[in-house]
Amino acid sequence: MVRWADPGELARLVEVEQAADGLFVQVGIEFPPGTTMVEEAGDLGSVLVEGEPAAGFAMVGWADGNVHLDQLAVHPERMRQGIGGRLVAAVLDHARAVGAPAVTLTTFRDVPWNAPWYERHGFATLDAAAWGPEVRKIVEHERDLGIEVAPRVVMRAELGR
Numbered sequence: 001m002v003r004w005a006d007p008g009e010l011a012r013l014v015e016v017e018q019a020a021d022g023l024f025v026q027v028g029i030e031f032p033p034g035t036t037m038v039e040e041a042g043d044l045g046s047v048l049v050e051g052e053p054a055a056g057f058a059m060v061g062w063a064d065g066n067v068h069l070d071q072l073a074v075h076p077e078r079m080r081q082g083i084g085g086r087l088v089a090a091v092l093d094h095a096r097a098v099g100a101p102a103v104t105l106t107t108f109r110d111v112p113w114n115a116p117w118y119e120r121h122g123f124a125t126l127d128a129a130a131w132g133p134e135v136r137k138i139v140e141h142e143r144d145l146g147i148e149v150a151p152r153v154v155m156r157a158e159l160g161r
Contacts, residue, residue, distance in 0.1 A: 005047040005057065013073075014051045015036045020073035027111055032145060037071040046070075048090050050083050058087040060094065061063040064132025066156070067095035069105040088121045097160055102158050104135055106142060109151040123155040 005013065017036040026029065030054040038047065041059055048058045056074035060067050069091055075085045095103045105123065115125070131139070135154055142152065 001088055002048050002050045005044040005049045007044050008051065009054055009075075010038070010044060013044070013047065016057060016075045017055060017071065019075050019077075023076055023113075024108075024111070026080045029108065029111070034145075035159075038073075040051070042071070048087060050086055050124055051078065056083040056087055058091050060091055061133040061155050062100075062123050063138060065100070066102045066104050067091065067098065067100040067101055068135070068138070072105075084117070085121065086100070092122070092157060092159065099147070101154060102156050104156045105151055106135075106139060109153045112156045115153055115155065118155050118157075122157045124157075126154045128154075142158065 014036050017038050021031050021036075036059065038044075038059055041047065046059070046060050050056050055078035057071070059071040060070060061070050062068060071082060071090075072087060074087075092103055103123075104126070105118065107118060109125075126135075131154055138153065139152070
């Protein structure tokens with residue numbers, strides 16, 4: 001069952017994120033050292049989780065009038081159980097509930113559990129010319145942090161009315 005995170009869950013969410021990030025080593029991607037995205041968020045009120053203890057989470061914000069999926073992570077021991085799909089569905093439902101026209105995200109283009117996976121969940125790659133100023137800032141921030149260690153894309157899921 002997907003729910004909003006409790007403040008006391010930060011340590012578990014950090015563990016989930018670090019374990020999920022560790023999977024990228026198998027495709028030659030190593031993230032720069034530092035705090036995790038969920039630690040940087042500060043406010044767990046923007047984090048959806050599934051499981052008790054949390055097996056995965058989706059952290060959301062806003063960019064250019066759309067809900068922006070800042071981070072999706074599922075613990076590797078719990079992958080292939082539909083958790084990521086349920087979290088994405090919850091993000092899309094949340095976006096509809098708050099009146100957002102779409103959900104955006106940034107992800108690795110060629111990693112099978114990134115862009116191709118999001119395509120199967122209704123997202124399409126967004127050309128750079130269609131990026132809004134806040135999405136551009138997100139992409140620039142990722143570059144500054146050293147996250148763009150492999151080709152990345154911006155994706156968008158239209159919600160329709």
